Structure formats: structure tokens, C-alpha cells
Amino acid sequence: MDNFISTHESTIRLGVFFGVFAVMAIWEILAPRRVLTQSKSARWLNNIGLVVLNTLVVRLVFPAAAVGVAAYAAQQHRGLFNQLDTPDWLAIVASVIILDGIIYLQHVMFHAVPAFWRLHRVHHADLDFDVTTGSRFHTIEILLSMLIKFAAILLLGPPLVAVVIFEVLLNATAMFNHSNVRLPLALDRVIRLLIVTPDMHRVHHSHLAHETNSNFGFNLSLWDRIFGTYRAQPEDGHTDMIIGIDTFRDSAQCTQLPRLLLMPFIGAISEYAINRRRRNKHNES
Numbered sequence: 001m002d003n004f005i006s007t008h009e010s011t012i013r014l015g016v017f018f019g020v021f022a023v024m025a026i027w028e029i030l031a032p033r034r035v036l037t038q039s040k041s042a043r044w045l046n047n048i049g050l051v052v053l054n055t056l057v058v059r060l061v062f063p064a065a066a067v068g069v070a071a072y073a074a075q076q077h078r079g080l081f082n083q084l085d086t087p088d089w090l091a092i093v094a095s096v097i098i099l100d101g102i103i104y105l106q107h108v109m110f111h112a113v114p115a116f117w118r119l120h121r122v123h124h125a126d127l128d129f130d131v132t133t134g135s136r137f138h139t140i141e142i143l144l145s146m147l148i149k150f151a152a153i154l155l156l157g158p159p160l161v162a163v164v165i166f167e168v169l170l171n172a173t174a175m176f177n178h179s180n181v182r183l184p185l186a187l188d189r190v191i192r193l194l195i196v197t198p199d200m201h202r203v204h205h206s207h208l209a210h211e212t213n214s215n216f217g218f219n220l221s222l223w224d225r226i227f228g229t230y231r232a233q234p235e236d237g238h239t240d241m242i243i244g245i246d247t248f249r250d251s252a253q254c255t256q257l258p259r260l261l262l263m264p265f266i267g268a269i270s271e272y273a274i275n276r277r278r279r280n281k282h283n284e285s
């Protein structure tokens with residue numbers, strides 16, 4: 001099983017990526033939730049360009065990838081599940097859930113630490129919200145996320161299959177919950193009991209700081225409920241809400257790839273970083 005996964009990891013990953021991307025892209029055309037404000041071709045060209053760049057850089061810097069780290073941990077008997085005699089199914093389910101919880105905490109950290117928020121702004125400065133937003137992260141944020149994931153894998157010692165399930169699932173759900181798609185509201189309510197829906201994550205892309213600092217989950221919706229960061233709907237409604245951040249409204253600056261790469265290094269840190277919020281501005285808990 002492990003051999004099969006190691007050999008076919010890239011194929012599984014790419015297959016799911018292109019499959020889910022195609023489904024969401026077509027769904028966005030057939031049943032869009034909002035009218036896009038920017039040129040779709042310009043945004044897609046640059047957002048996808050950033051994804052290609054990130055993929056190449058990660059391959060170059062971390063050729064072994066997360067699965068390689070999990071294989072190393074197993075070989076060295078390192079990490080929790082490599083030391084416990086846990087049934088496989090339980091180790092797999094628990095690993096996927098714990099890794100997802102770590103991604104939630106990491107996302108909160110990227111909002112809380114001003115220097116990290118500078119990087120994460122690239123994700124939030126997208127002036128529209130669609131399937132390509134889901135993979136739009138600054139290259140340095142991607143590299144830092146990989147290091148955090150490697151550390152988590154060394155501590156957790158998850159089965160290889162759990163790492164692949166986790167990464168493929170996260171990739172698929174991130175594309176799903178960033179999509180500009182309209183889901184029947186009743187269906188949205190049911191799905192978001194378990195998985196973050198587009199309407200739930202769109203709140204996180206609101207220009208209002210207190211909405212940006214809510215709904216941090218990328219896959220399972222339970223973390224926001226457990227940690228009290230859940231916000232059901234945006235104040236201005238899904239069709240009228242403003243997407244993006246107030247300090248970056250220039251279309252070219254928020255779209256063009258070279259300027260996205262420079263974005264962390266320009267301007268002041270806005271009040272969006274959690275510990276920079278003016279506490280008397282909003283009274284929400």
C-alpha cells in the first residue's frame with residue numbers, strides 16, 4: 001500500500017486537482033454566486049501562474065515532500081502513531097483530523113503575527129473570490145506551511161496514506177470552498193455541519209476586519225465552532241459584500257504576479273492582523 005502511494009502520489013494529486021478544478025470552474029459558469037468585479041482571464045492567468053511557480057519552488061526546495069517525511073518518520077519509528085499500536089483505520093482518521101486542526105491553527109497564526117499577515121495578505125488581496133483564489137498563496141507562505149507540516153508529521157508519525165488523503169482532501173476542499181458557486185441554502189446548511197462551504201469561507205474574504213478574522217477552517221468546519229471563530233453569514237450579504245482588504249484596492253497591484261510577490265514587502269501592516277485590531281471598533285466577542 002505504502003509503495004503504491006509513494007509511486008503514484010503525483011498522479012493521484014494531479015488527477016484530483018485537475019478533476020476538482022474542472023468541476024468547480026464549470027459550476028462557476030453555470031451557477032455563479034456573485035458577479036465578478038475583475039477581468040477573469042487576467043486574475044486566472046496570474047493566480048494560476050503563482051500556483052505553477054509555487055509548485056516548482058516546493059519541488060525544488062523539498063523534493064521529498066510531506067509523504068517523504070512521513071516515510072522517514074515511519075522508518076525511524078518517530079512520532080506518536082509510529083510508537084503506538086493503533087489500528088490502521090484509527091491512525092488514518094485521527095491523523096487526517098489532527099493535521100486539519102494544525103492547518104486551522106496555522107491559519108490563525110498567519111492572521112495573528114503581523115509579519116506572517118504580510119505574506120497572507122496576498123491570499124486576501126484577491127479582489128474576487130473564485131476557485132483560483134483557493135490556491136493563491138505567496139511562495140514564502142507555502143514554504144513556511146510546508147515546514148510546519150513536516151514538523152507536525154515528525155511529531156504525529158501519521159501513516160503515509162493519511163498524509164496523501166489529508167493533502168488531496170485539503171486541496172480539493174480549498175478549491176470547493178473558494179468557488180464562486182451558488183449552493184441551495186438548505187444544502188449549504190447541511191454540508192457546513194462537516195465541511196467548510198463557499199458561503200462559509202467567503203465571510204473570511206470580507207474587507208471587514210472582524211469578518212476576515214473568522215472562519216479560518218479550510219476543510220472541516222468544526223474548528224471554527226470549537227474555537228469560537230465561526231461566523232455564519234457576512235453582514236452585507238453574499239452578493240453585496242466587498243471582497244479583499246481595504247489597503248489594497250488597486251486592480252493591477254492585486255492581480256499581477258510580480259506585484260503579488262512583492263506585496264508582503266510594501267506598505268504598513270494594516271489593522272487586519274488580529275493583535276493590531278482596534279478593540280473598541282467592534283464589540284463582537
Ligand SMILES: [Zn+2]
Pocket residue numbers: 107111120123124204
Ligand atoms: Zn486568511
Ligand SMILES: [Zn+2]
Pocket residue numbers: 123133134178201204205
Ligand atoms: Zn481563503
